[in-house]
Amino acid sequence: MHRSAAAVGSISDIGVLVNDPCDTNGADRPQLLLVDDDETFCSVMSRALEKRGFQVKVAHTTAEALDGIQNDPPEYAVIDLKMPDQSGLMLVSTLKALDEHTRIVVLTGYASIATAVEAIKLGAVYYLSKPADTDDIVAAFHHESGDESASVNEKPLSVNRLEWEHIHRVLMEHRGNISATARALGMHRRTLQRKLSKRPVRT
Missing domain, CATH: 3.40.50.2300 (Response regulator)
Structure with a gap:
């Protein structure tokens, strides 16, 4: 249909x-x-x-x-x-x-x-x-x-934006604890901090 x-x-x-x-x-x-x-x-x-x-x-x-x-x-x-x-x-x-x-x-x-x-x-x-x-x-x-x-055909969130929002969602779940969030995401603490400092634009 x-x-x-x-x-x-x-x-x-x-x-x-x-x-x-x-x-x-x-x-x-x-x-x-x-x-x-x-x-x-x-x-x-x-x-x-x-x-x-x-x-x-x-x-x-x-x-x-x-x-x-x-x-x-x-x-x-x-x-x-x-x-x-x-x-x-x-x-x-x-x-x-x-x-x-x-x-x-x-x-x-x-x-x-x-x-x-x-x-x-x-x-x-x-x-x-x-x-x-x-x-x-x-x-x-x-x-x-x-x-x-x-629009139904609106372009989805960019990959960078999607990742950024996911990281912030996990960060909130861990009450702002950077170390715990990094462990949950499987990334280095410094990598997480770098990603958090760069808010991507919505595309």
């Missing part, structure tokens, strides 16, 4: 859908594919996303996800990169090949800049470190926070 850019709902569209009492069967709700092997996470997150106006389909393996997207790719997808059968990267690539307008956010539970960068190169719009809440995920579909006019 191929959609024009205008056919893919925006965050503002979703807000309207949440409060639409006439939509009882989900027919007009944007489809979202949630792929994660954590059944508890999927159960909680799918309910939360449905309250935000999405029609959610859940898959616990990449194989299960692939079976469900061939004839009907979703408008949105949330994909855990570390799956038990195949890497979530393969699913990102397949989804973008089926429909270039699909908005994909990837989740990673391990500090791997390289993997996150590869997901962005394949077409994901953003990545989040787990655990990520519903607000994080919905906002990530339009990574320019609050910019509802962001």
